[in-house]
Amino acid sequence: MNDNQPSDEYLINCIRSGDIEKTAILFDRHHKNIFSYFYRLTRSRTESEDLTQNVFVRLIRFRSSFKPYHLFLPWLFRIAHNVFIDHCKYKSKEIKQQNDYRIDVLYESEIENDDDKLTVFYKAFEKLPPEYRELIILNRYHELTYKQIGESLGMNEKAVKQKAFRALEKLRAECKK
Amino acid sequence: MNKSEGNKKKWNIEDDLLFKPLDEMEIPEPSPSLKVSYLSKLGHISTSESLNSTNRHIHAYIKVAAIAAVFIFGWFIGSISHRNERVLLQDVQKQLDNNNKLLVLTLLQQPSFSDRLQATNISSSIPIIDNQVVTALVKALESDPDPNVKMRCAEVLAAHLRPDSLSTIFGNALDYQEEPIIQLILINYLKSIGNAKSKRIINNFINSGKADEFVRSEMQHSINL
Numbered sequence: 001m002n003d004n005q006p007s008d009e010y011l012i013n014c015i016r017s018g019d020i021e022k023t024a025i026l027f028d029r030h031h032k033n034i035f036s037y038f039y040r041l042t043r044s045r046t047e048s049e050d051l052t053q054n055v056f057v058r059l060i061r062f063r064s065s066f067k068p069y070h071l072f073l074p075w076l077f078r079i080a081h082n083v084f085i086d087h088c089k090y091k092s093k094e095i096k097q098q099n100d101y102r103i104d105v106l107y108e109s110e111i112e113n114d115d116d117k118l119t120v121f122y123k124a125f126e127k128l129p130p131e132y133r134e135l136i137i138l139n140r141y142h143e144l145t146y147k148q149i150g151e152s153l154g155m156n157e158k159a160v161k162q163k164a165f166r167a168l169e170k171l172r173a174e175c176k177k
Numbered sequence: 178m179n180k181s182e183g184n185k186k187k188w189n190i191e192d193d194l195l196f197k198p199l200d201e202m203e204i205p206e207p208s209p210s211l212k213v214s215y216l217s218k219l220g221h222i223s224t225s226e227s228l229n230s231t232n233r234h235i236h237a238y239i240k241v242a243a244i245a246a247v248f249i250f251g252w253f254i255g256s257i258s259h260r261n262e263r264v265l266l267q268d269v270q271k272q273l274d275n276n277n278k279l280l281v282l283t284l285l286q287q288p289s290f291s292d293r294l295q296a297t298n299i300s301s302s303i304p305i306i307d308n309q310v311v312t313a314l315v316k317a318l319e320s321d322p323d324p325n326v327k328m329r330c331a332e333v334l335a336a337h338l339r340p341d342s343l344s345t346i347f348g349n350a351l352d353y354q355e356e357p358i359i360q361l362i363l364i365n366y367l368k369s370i371g372n373a374k375s376k377r378i379i380n381n382f383i384n385s386g387k388a389d390e391f392v393r394s395e396m397q398h399s400i401n402l
């Protein structure tokens with residue numbers, strides 16, 4: 001980040017003080033990042049855009065929950081995580097499925113070509129619990145540390161490490177099938 | 178971002194192969210309408226936030242005004258009830274005095290000496306005695322057969338009346354007294370009043386034949402002292 005630019009933490013503190021317009025700067029900086037996070041989870045452009053917008057709306061609504069000891073990005077991903085969970089619940093209600101977080105059910109209609117490597121991978125990937133998938137995406141594609149992922153997903157660093165290990169084991173096993 | 182590389186997952190070649198399809202997945206750019214849509218939403222939120230802020234200020238003023246109104250109303254009700262209470266107490270006191278007066282007048286007519294003595298005791302508790310009570314007490318002082326009742330009547334009258342009136346009342350009552358003790362008490366009251374009228378009454382009474390021998394000698398003794 002350019003040193004002349006105000007930090008994310010400074011901006012969110014301004015927003016907390018009532019300068020809501022500063023959200024536009026944070027949106028410019030992070031909306032692609034959040035969009036890609038949702039896209040990897042949903043593989044739907046329109047839904048990812050809706051969810052991204054929702055994250056930045058919630059950022060304003062829950063700005064007072066940002067504390068001085070927080071880092072901005074894990075906090076933003078925590079909002080994204082909650083938005084995603086709520087979205088899954090909403091989708092699952094729509095299709096009247098008991099398992100709220102089964103994205104393979106939620107996004108089945110969008111899988112077009114079964115021979116596609118990505119689709120094969122996704123079939124295995126989507127069998128993982130949602131928090132495992134989020135954990136892998138946050139770690140591999142958004143370069144968050146275990147501690148920061150823990151902050152985002154609401155668990156401690158040790159639990160994140162254990163779950164990351166289990167997620168990989170499970171994914172490898174599913175891909176071998 | 179402040180992050181420790183040591184705490185990050187180290188991906189190996191096997192992992193890279195595993196995630197290759199996901200790594201190669203093409204992430205589209207979010208459409209430009211996303212930003213336009215969000216900025217429009219931000220404008221709405223900003224406006225509603227400022228309206229809420231204004232409303233919060235207005236609500237704060239309304240709250241203060243409401244609290245003030247409640248206090249003023251409470252004070253008003255309190256003052257009315259206090260005033261009513263005072264009026265009520267005055268009424269009760271007045272009623273009580275009236276009852277005591279009637280009791281005094283009735284008891285003074287009773288043949289029992291203890292009833293009449295009770296009447297004098299009650300009359301002493303009345304803050305202001307009216308003419309009816311004064312007349313009854315004077316009558317008792319002059320004509321009651323019991324000296325104790327007479328003594329208490331004199332005491333009550335001395336406590337309530339002005340010296341001028343007392344001189345006249347006690348001077349007149351002195352003429353009706355036969356008991357030396359009552360004569361002596363009335364003379365002592367007149368002496369304590371100390372005005373010219375009282376002195377004249379005392380002199381006239383001692384020089385008249387109505388004064389008891391014992392009283393006369395007591396008075397002469399006190400004059401000699």
